[in-house]
Amino acid sequence: MRSAFPGDDPRPPGRELAVEIHGLVKRYGPKTAVDGLDLSVATGTLTAVLGPNGAGKTTTIETCEGYRRPDAGTVRVLGLDPVADSAALRPRIGVMLQSGGVYPGARAEEMLRHTASLHAHPVDVDALIDRLGLGSCGRTAYRRLSGGQQQRLALAMAVVGRPELVFLDEPTAGLDPQARRATWDLVRELRADGVTVVLTTHHMDEAEQLADDVAIVDGGKVIAQGSPEELCRGGAENTLRFSGRPGLDLDSLLKALPADSAAAELTSGTYRVTGKVDPQLLATVTVWCAQNGVMPDRIAVERHTLEDVFLELTGKELRA
Amino acid sequence: MSTDTTAGTSPETGTGTFAPRPGAAPLVRMIRAQAALETRMLLRNGEQLLLTVVIPTLLLVLFSAVDIIDTGEGEAVDFLAPGVLALAVMSTAFTGQAIATGFERRYGVLKRLGASPLPRWGLMTAKTCSVLVTEVLQIALLTVIAFALGWSPHGNPLSVLALLVLGTAAFSGLGLLMAGTLKAEATLAAANLVFLLLLVGGGVIVPLDKFPAGARSVLELLPISALSDGLRDVLQHGAGLPWGDLGILAAWAVLGLGAAARFFRWE
Numbered sequence: 001m002r003s004a005f006p007g008d009d010p011r012p013p014g015r016e017l018a019v020e021i022h023g024l025v026k027r028y029g030p031k032t033a034v035d036g037l038d039l040s041v042a043t044g045t046l047t048a049v050l051g052p053n054g055a056g057k058t059t060t061i062e063t064c065e066g067y068r069r070p071d072a073g074t075v076r077v078l079g080l081d082p083v084a085d086s087a088a089l090r091p092r093i094g095v096m097l098q099s100g101g102v103y104p105g106a107r108a109e110e111m112l113r114h115t116a117s118l119h120a121h122p123v124d125v126d127a128l129i130d131r132l133g134l135g136s137c138g139r140t141a142y143r144r145l146s147g148g149q150q151q152r153l154a155l156a157m158a159v160v161g162r163p164e165l166v167f168l169d170e171p172t173a174g175l176d177p178q179a180r181r182a183t184w185d186l187v188r189e190l191r192a193d194g195v196t197v198v199l200t201t202h203h204m205d206e207a208e209q210l211a212d213d214v215a216i217v218d219g220g221k222v223i224a225q226g227s228p229e230e231l232c233r234g235g236a237e238n239t240l241r242f243s244g245r246p247g248l249d250l251d252s253l254l255k256a257l258p259a260d261s262a263a264a265e266l267t268s269g270t271y272r273v274t275g276k277v278d279p280q281l282l283a284t285v286t287v288w289c290a291q292n293g294v295m296p297d298r299i300a301v302e303r304h305t306l307e308d309v310f311l312e313l314t315g316k317e318l319r320a
Numbered sequence: 321m322s323t324d325t326t327a328g329t330s331p332e333t334g335t336g337t338f339a340p341r342p343g344a345a346p347l348v349r350m351i352r353a354q355a356a357l358e359t360r361m362l363l364r365n366g367e368q369l370l371l372t373v374v375i376p377t378l379l380l381v382l383f384s385a386v387d388i389i390d391t392g393e394g395e396a397v398d399f400l401a402p403g404v405l406a407l408a409v410m411s412t413a414f415t416g417q418a419i420a421t422g423f424e425r426r427y428g429v430l431k432r433l434g435a436s437p438l439p440r441w442g443l444m445t446a447k448t449c450s451v452l453v454t455e456v457l458q459i460a461l462l463t464v465i466a467f468a469l470g471w472s473p474h475g476n477p478l479s480v481l482a483l484l485v486l487g488t489a490a491f492s493g494l495g496l497l498m499a500g501t502l503k504a505e506a507t508l509a510a511a512n513l514v515f516l517l518l519l520v521g522g523g524v525i526v527p528l529d530k531f532p533a534g535a536r537s538v539l540e541l542l543p544i545s546a547l548s549d550g551l552r553d554v555l556q557h558g559a560g561l562p563w564g565d566l567g568i569l570a571a572w573a574v575l576g577l578g579a580a581a582r583f584f585r586w587e
Contacts, residue, residue, distance in 0.1 A: 065435050066434075066435070067431070067434070067435070067587070087439060090344075090435060090436060090437050091342050091343055091344040091437040092342040093342075093435070095432065095435040097428055097431065097432055099428065100427045100428030100429070100431075100432070101427070101428045101429060101431065101432030102427070102429060102432070103357070103361050103424065103427070103429055104423065104427055105361050105364050105365055106357070106361065110357070110360075114353055114354075114357050115436065117345060117349065117350070117353040118344065118345050118350050118353065118354075118436050118437050118438050119342070119343060119344065119345055119437060120341075120342075120343030120344060120345055121341040121342075121343055123337060123338065124337075127337070157432075159338060161342060161437070162338060162339070162340055162341040162342055163340060163342050164340040164342055189334055189335065189337070189338060190334075190338050191334075192334030192335075193334030193335070193336060193337065193338040193339045193340075194334065194339055194340060195338055195340055
């Protein structure tokens, strides 16, 4: 088992890496966008790069795509240097930019056919158009497409050339739930067909639902990497939350709880108990509430989520 | 193993639709496809057609039919047709290309194509092909109209070709320099302004000898003046190769393309 946190135990040996980044630094003027970032992506996996806006996600992805030259560190994509070996790398990767990339006057279908024609063995364009629900707007100029249609066209353009590795920069940003689900299905199918996928997102559920591997990025560094399960095990196992009157004395509760538990008043009147949350612990808490004349309002047992992990690691809420 | 723990969220096996089989299309096919797309984009754009087709045609017809400007000895159309051909080259290679490329840069088209299998030099080659195809269409149209207006051209077609090619190179360099360094909106404004100024002050419809001698010696060095003057020398007066004008165009081509290659920013 690989550790969820960087620095201690690397990937198991013998696994090929599609992306290998060591100590990447990228500055724009006085601003450091990426600050010593390490990231590995195993071939055939789906990796979500998760972090708030400005964390350095796009800069990292765009360095892998060959758009940015690192100020320090090394980047290898499919074993190649993205800048020096650009000509060899470009046919093998698929790229979805965060926005744009299409002639404003080009029709959706026309642009997709054109992108396909730059590749030797493209996917069947008609099937892909159906698949992404672009049939109804195939003759519509790009600038008249809705935001969601533009996103789906950009996704189609990224995968039409049958790449080994795709980089999707916020593929579901601004999509309605239905379109989001269609994008998720396609991304899952890519992975099932053996395509390595790297996507950026600031949606926890997206990372949890899709990814084999999640890299949490903050302040230009990967602060944790692992499967969603590994990351969530990294902290306490479970959480019990309840509301009551503010300022309860938790010392007597802690005496009643098992030794490895913790209790805290998060905000005025909301309490969190972490530890091995089992029926016994729940009973202990409610008994303690009864003894103290507290009606535990909105009592809930929660699985530790990526959101919690993120909060613990960075002290920040993810939705920036 | 971490990669197996979430397999339940994905289909167990894929359909094979996206099974990797990467590869670039043959280079010639990529460039041909790109040139065809760029040409379609240009021909579909109303403002571009106004610049490249409507304005040159109107100027040719209007000033040939109505005696507004003193065009010197002979038929007005014999003076105007070479000037309007020069204008057509400028409208496509400079104004149209600058505006289109400026907005392609702004909308991330150049960036996205930069990650495609098409190399950058292939993209620039395709752009040049697209400009040349458009010019052929423009020149065919304007030539037919000029003949209908009674045009009687002289001279060696190869001299005309040399002037058109060097003129295209000069204007392309300047257009790409503008598109690759300025903001798209600034390019739009500047390219239209330059088009208008050069239309008036570049010997297209107004003979340069109408200007004071001091101004004329400067105006004669402009690429549009060199192209219209050179075309006029050949087509109206039957000159051989107008070396002076070709020299001026070559100098602009070297300067413009050199500066564009040096300063062009892709995003």
